[in-house]
Amino acid sequence: xxxxxxxxxxxxxxxxxxxxxxxxxxxxxxxxxxxxxxxxxxxxxxxxxxxxxxxxxxxxxxxxxxxxxxxxxxxxxxxxxxxxxxxxxxxxxxxxxxxxxxxxxxxxxxxxxxxxxxxxxxxxxxxxxxxxxxxxxxxxxxxxxxxxxxxxxxxxxxxxxxxxxxxxxxxxxxxxxxxxxxxxxxxxxxxxxxxxxxxxxxxxxxxxxxxxxxx
Amino acid sequence: xxxxxxxxxxxxxxxxxxxxxxxxxxxxxxxxxxxxxxxxxxxxxxxxxxxxxxxxxxxxxxxxxxxxxxxxxxxxxxxxxxxxxxxxxxxxxxxxxxxxxxxxxxxxxxxxxxxxxxxxxxxxxxxxxxxxxxxxxxxxxxxxxxxxxxxxxxxxxxxxxxxxxxxxxxxxxxxxxxxxxxxxxxxxxxxxxxxxxxxxxxxxxxxxxxxxxxxxxxxxxxxxxxxxxxxxxxxxxxxxxxxxxxxxxxxxxxxxxxxxxxxxxxxxxxxxxxxxxxxxxxxxxxxxxxxxxxxxxxxxxxxxxxxxxxxxxxxxxxxxxxxxxxxxxxxxxxxxxxxxxxxxxxxxxxxxxxxxxxxxxxxxxxxxxxxxxxxxxxxxxxxxxxxxxxxxxxxxxxxxxxxxxxxxxxxxxxxxxxxxxxxxxxxxxxxxxxxxxxxxxxxxxxxxxxxxxxxxxxxxxxxxxxxxxxxxxxxxxxxxxxxxxxxxxxxxxxxxxxxxxxxxxxxxxxxxxxxxxxxxxxxxxxxxxxxxxxxxxxxxxxxxxxxxxxxxxxxxxxxxxxxxxxxxxxxxxxxxxxxxxxxxxxxxxxxxxxxxxxxxxxxxxxxxxxxxxxxxxxxxxxxxxxxxxxxxxxxxxxxxxxxxxxxxx
Numbered sequence: 001x002x003x004x005x006x007x008x009x010x011x012x013x014x015x016x017x018x019x020x021x022x023x024x025x026x027x028x029x030x031x032x033x034x035x036x037x038x039x040x041x042x043x044x045x046x047x048x049x050x051x052x053x054x055x056x057x058x059x060x061x062x063x064x065x066x067x068x069x070x071x072x073x074x075x076x077x078x079x080x081x082x083x084x085x086x087x088x089x090x091x092x093x094x095x096x097x098x099x100x101x102x103x104x105x106x107x108x109x110x111x112x113x114x115x116x117x118x119x120x121x122x123x124x125x126x127x128x129x130x131x132x133x134x135x136x137x138x139x140x141x142x143x144x145x146x147x148x149x150x151x152x153x154x155x156x157x158x159x160x161x162x163x164x165x166x167x168x169x170x171x172x173x174x175x176x177x178x179x180x181x182x183x184x185x186x187x188x189x190x191x192x193x194x195x196x197x198x199x200x201x202x203x204x205x206x207x208x209x210x211x212x213x214x215x
Numbered sequence: 216x217x218x219x220x221x222x223x224x225x226x227x228x229x230x231x232x233x234x235x236x237x238x239x240x241x242x243x244x245x246x247x248x249x250x251x252x253x254x255x256x257x258x259x260x261x262x263x264x265x266x267x268x269x270x271x272x273x274x275x276x277x278x279x280x281x282x283x284x285x286x287x288x289x290x291x292x293x294x295x296x297x298x299x300x301x302x303x304x305x306x307x308x309x310x311x312x313x314x315x316x317x318x319x320x321x322x323x324x325x326x327x328x329x330x331x332x333x334x335x336x337x338x339x340x341x342x343x344x345x346x347x348x349x350x351x352x353x354x355x356x357x358x359x360x361x362x363x364x365x366x367x368x369x370x371x372x373x374x375x376x377x378x379x380x381x382x383x384x385x386x387x388x389x390x391x392x393x394x395x396x397x398x399x400x401x402x403x404x405x406x407x408x409x410x411x412x413x414x415x416x417x418x419x420x421x422x423x424x425x426x427x428x429x430x431x432x433x434x435x436x437x438x439x440x441x442x443x444x445x446x447x448x449x450x451x452x453x454x455x456x457x458x459x460x461x462x463x464x465x466x467x468x469x470x471x472x473x474x475x476x477x478x479x480x481x482x483x484x485x486x487x488x489x490x491x492x493x494x495x496x497x498x499x500x501x502x503x504x505x506x507x508x509x510x511x512x513x514x515x516x517x518x519x520x521x522x523x524x525x526x527x528x529x530x531x532x533x534x535x536x537x538x539x540x541x542x543x544x545x546x547x548x549x550x551x552x553x554x555x556x557x558x559x560x561x562x563x564x565x566x567x568x569x570x571x572x573x574x575x576x577x578x579x580x581x582x583x584x585x586x587x588x589x590x591x592x593x594x595x596x597x598x599x600x601x602x603x604x605x606x607x608x609x610x611x612x613x614x615x616x617x618x619x620x621x622x623x624x625x626x627x628x629x630x631x632x633x634x635x636x637x638x639x640x641x642x643x644x645x646x647x648x649x650x651x652x653x654x655x656x657x658x659x660x661x662x663x664x665x666x667x668x669x670x671x672x673x674x675x676x677x678x679x680x681x682x683x684x685x686x687x688x689x690x691x692x693x694x695x696x697x698x699x700x701x702x703x704x705x706x707x708x709x710x711x712x713x714x715x716x717x718x719x720x721x722x723x724x725x726x727x728x729x730x731x732x733x734x735x736x737x738x739x740x741x742x743x744x745x746x747x748x749x750x751x752x753x754x755x756x757x758x759x760x761x762x763x764x765x766x767x768x769x770x771x772x773x774x775x776x777x778x779x780x781x782x783x784x785x786x787x788x789x790x791x792x793x794x795x796x797x798x799x800x801x802x803x804x805x806x807x808x809x810x811x812x813x814x815x816x817x818x819x820x821x822x823x824x825x826x827x828x829x830x831x832x833x834x835x836x837x838x839x840x841x842x843x844x845x846x847x848x849x850x851x852x853x854x855x856x857x858x859x860x861x862x863x864x
Contacts (some may be wrong), residue, residue, distance in 0.1 A: 044544040047700045047739050058738060064544045086735040090704040125728055126708055151697065170539055170697065173522070175707040177697025 002069040007076060013067055018042065020049050020062035023075070030075055031084055031113040033091075033202060034152040035063050038161060043153050047087045048113065050080045059083055084117050093123035094131070094175070095203065096147040104204040110150075131176065139181040141193045142208045146178050149205035155179060155197035167191040179205070216390045220507040225386040228498055228506075232377035245278045245299035245325075247271075250292060250366060252285035252451045253483050254444070258292040259313055266314035267295070270321040284452020286366030287606030288353070291336055294366075297324060307345055310336040352621045353603055358584060360592045361568040362608045365452035370487050373494040376455040382500050384574035388463045389508050396467040396574065397423060403578035404590040405570070409435060409526075409563035410638065410667045411743070412589070412656035415570075418560055422468040422550040425558035430470035433554065433561045434461050436477040436484070437531060439523035440639030441690055442598045443670030446564040448606055449594075450477065450484040453568070454491035458514065460567030462501060463574060465512050468560055472513050476531055479518040489516050523694035526668075527742050528553075528561040530696065541696045542742035563668065565594055585611030589655035593669065599636075600675040602627045609654070616650040619673055630675040633774075634759070638667025640687040641747030643754030644680060663754045665747065679776035680759040681766055684751045685713035691748040702745030705736040709752055718779040719843075721767035730756060770843040778823050782844035785827070787813050789837035797827035797838065807852045815850040 001012050004019075006028050013022035021037075023030050033046035042063040050059040054072040059080050062073075074080070092110070099106065107115070114121050137144040151170075156179065159168035167190040171180040182190050198206045216222040239246075249255075249264050264280065271278050286294060291310035295317065298306035307330055309320060316334055323329040330345065337348030348354045359365075368375040376382070388396045401416025422430060434457060438446040450457060457475075465473050475488050492514050496502040503511050517535055524530045525540040532554045534540035553559025569591055573581045585591045589611040595618070598604045602624030609618055615635060619625065626632050634644045643664035645652070652658050656666050674683065692706035709732060712725045733749035733756075740746045756763060765771045772780040785797070785806075790813040797814055798806045805820035806827060814837075816827070828838040841847055 042544060043698075044741055045699045047741070050739070061544070083735060083739045086705075086732065087700045087739060090700050090708070093708065094704050125724065126732075127711075129704070129707060129711070151700075151703065153698070170541075172697070174692050174695040174697055175703055177703060 002067060004067050004069070004071040004073060006073045015067070017067055018063055019051060019053070019065050019067055019071075019073055022067050023062065023073070028075065029116060030062050031088070031116055032063065033109065033113075033150055034154060036154050036157050036200075039157055043157065046091070046150070046152055048084055050083045051075050052077050052080055081117055085119050088113060088117060088119060089123045089126050091150050092121060093126045093129050094147075095150050096128065097121050102148070102204055103207065104202075108204075109202040129175070133176070133178060137178070137180075139206075141181075141191065141195075142198055142206050144179060144181075145205045145207070148203045149179060150203050151177060151179075152202065154200045154202070155206055158196040158200050159191075162194055162196055163191060165190045168197055216386075218390050218508065221386060221389055224499065224507045225382070228500075229377055229383070232374040235374050236378040239279065242279075243301060245276070245297060245302070246281055247278050248281045248283045248296040248298070250285060250294040251282035252448060253481070254285060254289050254448075255292045255294065256483075260293040262314040263293045263295065263312050263317045266317040267321055270318045271325075274322060274325055276321075276325045281369050282371070283368065284365050284370045285448045285606065287362060287448070287608070288336075288603070289605035290603045291605075294336070295320075296339065297330075299324075302328065304330055304344060305338040305340040305342040305347075307338050308336045308348060309334045353607075353624070356613075356617065356622045357608055358592055358610045359608050360572050360581075360584065361449065361456070361565055361594060362452070362606065363572075364456065365449065368453065370452050370454055371490055373455060373491070373498060376453070377498075380575070381455055381571075382459055382495075384571035385459050385462050385466075385500065386506060388466055388574050389506060389510060393423065393467045393469060396463060399574060399578050400467070400570065403573045403581040404588075405566065405573060405581065406589060406591075406656060407563060408565035408569070408594070408668070410641070410665065412666060415562065415566055418550060418562075419464065419467050421548075422470075422558045422560045425551055427558050429472065429557050430468055431554045431557050431559045432461060432465045432468060432470045432473045433528075433531065433535075433559060434473070434475045434564060434567055435526065435528065435531060435561050436475060436481075436564045437519045437526040438478065438481075438564075438668060439521075439526050439694070440641075440668060440670040441687075442596065442672050443639055443668055444596050445594045445606060445669045447481045447484050448596075449564050449568055450475075450481070451487050454484075454488045455495065456568045456571055457564055458488075458491055458495055458501065460562075460570035461514065462505065462512055463570050464560060464562060464567060466510055468558075470560070471511050473515075474535065474554075475514065475516045476519055476525075476535065477516060479520050485516060485518055492516060522696070523690075524696045524742075524744050527744055529742070531561065532559065539696070541698045542744070544741060565669070586653065586655050588657055593654050593666070595654075595669045595671045597623050597671045597673060599671075599673040600626050600630065600678075601673045611655045612653045614651050614653055615645070618654065618671075619650070623673070626673070626675045628675075630677065632673070633676050633678055634674045634680060634683075634755075636664075636672040636674070636683065636687070636751070637670075638665040638747075638750075639670040640691045641665060641744070641750055642667045642670070643750045644674075644683060644758065645754070646758045663750070663757065665750070677774055677776065679717070679772050679774040680755045680762050681713060681772075682717050682774075682776050684755045685710065685717055687751040688713055688748070691744065695744065695748070699739075699741040699745060701736045701739040702741070702748060705732055705740075706745075706748050708732060709736075709749060713752070716763065716766045717772075717777040719766065719770040719777070721763075723767060725767065726756065726760075726763055772842045775840050775842050777842075780844065781823060781840055781842045782818060782847035783816055783821060783823060783825065783827060783838055783840055784818075784847035784850075785814050785816055785831075786837045786839055787811070787815070787850075789835050790814055791832075791835050791837075794832070794835065796830045796832055800826040800830040802826065809850060810853055815852070816847075817852055818844070818847060818849070 011026040031048040034043045049062040338345035405415045406412040530540040530542040549559040805817045
């Protein structure tokens with residue numbers, strides 16, 4: 001066991017863990033969207049889990065840094081909050097938040113993050129971005145809602161763990177990147193509909209389709 | 216050499232190559248070298264070659280036609296060199312030789328003994344008859360280490376490379392311990408030419424000390440910057456120097472596998488490298504038991520399919536493994552855990568091509584070129600508003616002024632220099648006051664630009680810096696892999712704001728938002744692409760802020776570039792009565808005749824293509840371009856004249 005200090009409070013953890021793991025296990029919340037316990041290498045794509053440590057001059061992502069004995073971590077400095085707020089506003093400028101119709105149980109992860117870093121759910125001063133995609137995309141077993149998706153990539157990661165052929169993947173580039181599914185139609189599907197991707201989605205961007213009726 | 220077998224094998228190889236090359240020269244027939252790289256082919260080198268062949272056949276002169284690689288003089292393509300010692304002339308380099316000129320030059324050279332001076336660029340040797348090319352700054356201010364043989368040898372013929380001293384560095388390296396190779400590279404101070412400038416020797420040492428049975432060396436030729444083509448040219452012109460560097464790197468770090476990652480958009484480079492690998496294997500310079508030693512090296516060529524981000528080493532590795540090219544967090548660095556989990560060295564083409572000269576001539580020689588912290592040479596593809604665009608190799612520490620104005624001939628058309636974009640979309644725009652900045656890794660970074668892989672775009676007074684920033688951000692945001700928040704969404708916001716500023720719809724608060732957002736994207740992004748993507752915005756905002764303000768506050772584009780903010784009008788004082796040169800060229804029939812039988816432009820109909828400005832005879836020069844558009848005088852179209860105004864059928 002080793003000891004690290006987080007915001008002045010000493011916690012115990014194990015060698016080899018990341019700062020994010022150590023904090024979450026000890027009940028200290030750090031905003032995150034793409035962190036997946038089962039993943040060997042962190043995806044580090046949501047850019048929300050910034051912290052300052054005694055090892056680095058600038059904020060670092062807590063999911064990529066491993067702990068060492070005596071490390072001093074601060075989760076709420078001005079520099080950390082600035083990056084977290086910008087990242088969150090960027091996400092909210094592409095995530096069209098519709099609490100009334102959103103199927104995710106409230107408060108959702110995004111609401112929790114907003115409260116934690118003390119910002120609203122709107123992207124101001126940034127504006128809401130539009131995308132040239134359909135509102136709903138049919139991905140055989142489920143429906144994909146691009147305007148809810150925050151590209152955390154958890155669905156793609158769990159799919160890779162369970163299916164050798166990794167049927168769920170990203171397509172297109174840049175701002176147009178979407179999650180997509182190889183194969184369509186009923187025959188020869190590369191997936192056995194395990195539903196792990198739907199279960200792991202934090203924003204309700206993947207919704208299972210009702211099973212086809214017998215008639 | 217200590218290793219007798221190695222020495223004997225290499226000496227045999229070299230003797231054979233020299234014998235073959237000499238034999239060709241002894242035949243006494245003239246040698247005509249034609250530059251056949253991608254850029255030359257684009258300017259018609261294939262037609263030139265056919266015309267030369269056909270003319271030689273007609274006048275019955277036997278000659279050896281050799282396709283050579285690029286010399287770097289893109290402004291002068293197609294280039295042809297006639298080397299005919301029996302004629303009494305030195306080897307003469309001709310420029311801008313299209314098929315028609317080629318017929319004239321060949322006939323007059325071989326039939327009349329007249330070297331056609333009007334097409335001569337210069338002689339390649341000092342002599343009394345033809346002015347030598349060394350008189351030109353473009354030649355004598357350059358110092359060629361990497362590109363020494365580019366354009367001088369047939370890239371498809373390994374014998375020519377060996378006869379010119381090629382692969383001697385590999386033989387020399389194999390004769391010593393891998394550690395001593397790393398020592399030499401470390402002492403030479405060579406820094407990675409891919410852009411970041413990481414010390415090559417240190418990278419190799421890290422890979423060497425990584426504990427693993429199998430290691431990999433990758434040559435990164437996934438060049439994607441707009442306007443940059445150094446790596447392509449080197450691979451097309453002298454692939455063996457790169458392969459030799461790759462083999463030395465593999466030996467030094469203890470790798471048995473190497474990979475050339477070249478983009479599929481470079482078909483000629485792919486073909487040239489593939490042939491070079493086969494030829495080198497046939498000569499036992501690659502493959503199993505190189506030159507009779509215990510060193511094995513399997514080299515393969517991998518074609519990347521055109522994602523800019525795959526130039527980033529972790530994304531490159533993912534793409535070789537068959538996955539979507541997305542960068543991942545480092546550490547672990549590829550030197551610890553790279554391709555297939557093995558320790559992997561990823562080096563740029565220019566870095567690897569610098570290695571053989573260093574091993575042959577020594578680290579101290581290399582240090583005599585360039586600066587203390589950035590030894591060696593820098594290769595730039597200089598494009599944009601310069602008289603002599605092309606590839607230049609200059610010692611590090613050369614000032615931007617010298618490179619742009621002396622080596623590349625300055626700005627054409629009596630226009631003023633405005634800015635230079637260094638390092639492609641990841642670099643920055645530097646204004647005139649930075650012209651005396653020395654070109655090296657640290658000075659450029661200090662100025663806000665970066666060395667990058669070597670793209671340099673020179674811009675004159677007619678370039679709008681907002682539009683330039685918009686162009687580069689458009690590129691990076693399209694090429695973003697979409698993985699991390701800052702790069703995927705942040706650059707899109709920058710683009711949306713830049714877009715509306717160039718359309719005259721910018722908002723006062725946009726500048727501040729862009730500035731803050733740019734700094735956060737830099738600080739928060741996952742990989743190098745995102746960290747550097749806002750650089751064009753940051754530098755243009757820092758050095759050309761007044762242009763942004765003019766766009767937003769006055770709806771004015773100072774460079775008269777942004778289409779939505781300019782208007783064309785015809786000065787009635789200057790317009791000649793009865794002349795209608797402009798009328799026919801207007802694609803939308805926006806030009807009409809006024810009551811006084813002069814011409815005027817219907818602003819509602821005008822699409823601002825500028826054709827009328829070109830068509831107006833120079834003695835009148837009556838068409839003017841202004842910004843903001845309201846500055847154009849309004850002239851009503853007479854009701855009986857021409858088609859009805861647009862939008863009012």
